[in-house]
Amino acid sequence: MFSFSPREQKILLIFAVLLIAGFFLRSGLQETWGIEFISRDQHVTEEGNLLQNESESRSGAEKQLEIVVHVAGAVKAPGVYTLEEGARYYQAVEKAGGALPEADLDRINLARPLVDGEQVYIPFTGDEGPSAAALESEGKINLNSASILELQSLPGIGEV
Structure with missing residues (x-):
């Protein structure tokens, strides 16, 4: 049928071995390491998914830019509040419903930046603390x- 020279036979044999090795390697990678080969059309879809995952990770990073503080003392609603990183004492007081009329706001620095896990105590007028x-x-x-x-x-x- 076909007649190949010894050189052509070697080339065909090498090509066949490479083809079979590639097939086994590809199937072995998918099963062993979970590597998936995708076509060009799938790549566009996969890239869209990657972009979505990146935006999700960014939103996770944005969530890490929040701090939790405990507001206590002369405020309307003492409690634990979540604020943006870099927030100031006055923002924590506002979040707690504002200061009571008997609050002594002159004893604290309302412009001081908050730290995660900090307690913000608003003293009452006449407190000896x-x-x-x-x-x-x-x-x-x-x-x-x-x-x-x-x-x-x-x-x-x-x-x-």
Whole structure:
């Protein structure tokens, strides 16, 4: 029927071996590692799905940009509230329904940025409790935004 030279027979044999090896490799990859080969038309659909997954992961990242704070003291609705990262004390007070008339807002810094997990205490007028500055000094100091005086107040840190 067909007559091939020895050189052509070798080429056909190599081609057949590569074809069979490719078939087994492809089916083995799908079963073993779950790798799926897709056509060009499927690629467009798959790319759309990838873009959707990226937007979902971005929305997950946006959710991580929220902080949770406990608002207590002289506010209308004390409780735990979720705010955007970078929110200020005044926003936490607003979220808790606002300050009561007997709140002593002059004792706290309403412009201070909130930290995740922080308690925001709004003192009542006439409270003998510690001032907000004293409460702040008991907490952790943010090394990135601390003043020189705050850094010097740390144990083991001298003049800068």
